Amino acid sequence: MRILVMGAGVVGITTAWYLQKQGHEVTVIDRQNQAALETSYANGGQISVSHAEPWANPAAPMKILKWLFKPEAPLLYRPKADPYQWRWSLSFLTQCTSAKAAHNIRQMVNLGTYSRQQLQALRADTGIEYDHLEKGILHFYTNPAEFEAAQEPARIMRDLGCDRQVIDADRAVELEPALAPARQQIVGATYTADDESGDARKFTQGLARRCEEAGVTFLYGTEVLDFERAGDRILGVRVLKEGKHQTLRADSYVLSLGSFSAVLARKLGLFLNIYPAKGYSITVPVKNDEAAFNVSLTDDEYKLVYSRLGDRMRVAGTAELNGYTRTLNETRCRAIVRRAAEMMPEAGFWDQAEFWTGLRPTTPSNVPYIGKSHFSNLYLNTGHGTLGWTHSCGSAAALADIVAGRRPDVDFSFSGL
The missing domain is CATH 3.50.50.60 (FAD/NAD(P)-binding domain)
Structure with missing residues (x-):
């Protein structure tokens, strides 16, 4: 055909x-x-079955209201005279119940696990290279409330076969020593050993x-x-x-x-209920290999993901619901640089960060x-x-x-x- x-x-x-x-x-x-x-082109680089908690969850509406007028907010909502944005937003709110969030986690974990298996088989079949690492993904938390809120989604994921283990801060630093400079800020973490990372563009x-x-x-x-x-x-x-x-x-x-x-x-x-969520990333040369991470990381409070891509580091995240504009907001990029440099100051040449933005095709669920x-x-x-x-x-x-x-x-x- x-x-x-x-x-x-x-x-x-x-x-x-x-x-x-x-x-x-x-x-x-x-x-x-x-x-x-x-x-x-320059996304976060994670093959992340464990990143299956949907944006639409019971805590989301209050967070969005809190972030509404903060230009550096992890999720920035810019209301527009766009009926498709409003329709998407109303649908998003209907997905913010515990029952629907649990259902959507199940969907994403099942698809993610199957997809990771397919990727591994494709890689074995073709020998394709893309700076991939099989060192797992570690979600770290610097806010006690965020860490507490992560417990139930992690339990649901474990029940579905995604082995997202809850660990303490010392174990997190043991798994990824690059987090040692931020040890006093970290209140807990989760770790999924089976997750991977790699350069999606390559x-x-x-x-x-x-x-x-x-x-x-x-x-x-x-x-x-x-x-x-x-x-x-x-x-x-x-x-x-x-x-x-x-x-x-x-x-x-x-x-x-x-x-x-x-x-x-x-x-x-x-009618496809898809709306662009503009995301940002920085790509930075490794400065000190011993201070740079190898385990892929997720900073849940700031909605950032970190992936090691050979001699480069990729830090990506945040979301901006602002229509189809692809104008790069340097304020948001600089916020990513500040947070990454705060957590791992010697890891990269943070002043050489390359900025990028792209439109993620997002459904309410x-x-x-x-x-x-x-x-x-x-x-x-x-x-x-x-x-x-x-x-x-x-x-x-x-x-x-x-x-x-x-x-x-x-x-x-x-x-x-």
């Missing part, structure tokens, strides 16, 4: 990989001139090359404008390439355009859309929020099964099934 994949981020490229493995003739289109130049671009070698066609510099349709079928995708309008045709289509999936879906009368749409030949693989890198291989493998008419081997509520 001829399949057109829209989007060349980590989700789109993994989708192309698993589809071609099942014998399909795959074409990938993207408006950029190569893979992984938008949200997959992985995506490396896998794109392997896709091309396997026969996948790539049409870069190609912007999706609209669709041709008849009844419940997509007949073609209207695109703009090198200033020329064209219509690309296939037997089936996959929408993996991140935050822009919602905009394109509306042209088909489909943090659970992505994966499966067949209301159109008989249009599939969805989008809305992964902060966990696109974590969930990419599992989402793609599952979607390839769905395209083949098989039920994926993971307990997850797939869209349209």
Whole structure:
């Protein structure tokens, strides 16, 4: 079958990989001139099954109100005259119950565990290199209330098979000595030994090359404008390439355009409750290898994640609900630098930080859309929020099964099934 994949981020490229493995003739289109130049470019780098507590939880509404007028807040909400933002926000509030949070944790843990297994198998099969480390993820807490609030989600995750262990501050420093300068600030931690880290851009671009070698066609510099349709079928995708309008045709289509999936879906009368959450990252050269971390870290109070990528360190996080603007807010970037330098002052050349921002495609529940749409030949693989890198291989493998008419081997509520 001829399949057109829209989007060349980590989700789109993994989708192309698993589809071609099942014998399909795959074409990938993207408006950029190569893979992984938008949200997959400089994300946090974690393969984090343990990062499965959704933003929508019972404590979230009060936190958002507290942070509303703080420009450096971990989650910054900028109300706009945008009905889609308001609809997303109301849906978010309905997800903030204990029962729904527990349900969403289950969804994300199950998909994350399956996805990590798929990534490990892909890595063994291809030998792909992307500065990956298998040293686990350590969540540390400097606020006693935040540490206490983490206990129940960690218990739920353990019950689901994600071995997120609660540990004390001394054990945290023993696991990651780079935290020693901040030992007096740390009140507790959790540790998940099976989690990993790695450079999502390196992985995506490396896998794109392997896709091309396997026969996948790539049409870069190609912007999706609209669709041709008849009844419940997509007949073609209207695109703009090198200033020329064209219509690309296939037997089936996959929408993996991140935050822009919602905009394109509306042209088909489909409502995807996805809104961009602008995230930030800094990339810093290692200064002192002994003072730099190797275990991937999560600073839950400040909503930051730390990953070691060879001789670089990546610190990423925060979220800004401010529409589709990709303007870089240097105040928020400087806040990341200050916090990282405070926790591990000798680890990196913090004054050489490279700043980046990208739009995470976020659903109110943090659970992505994966499966067949209301159109008989249009599939969805989008809305992964902060966990696109974590969930990419599992989402793609599952979607390839769905395209083949098989039920994926993971307990997850797939869209349209």
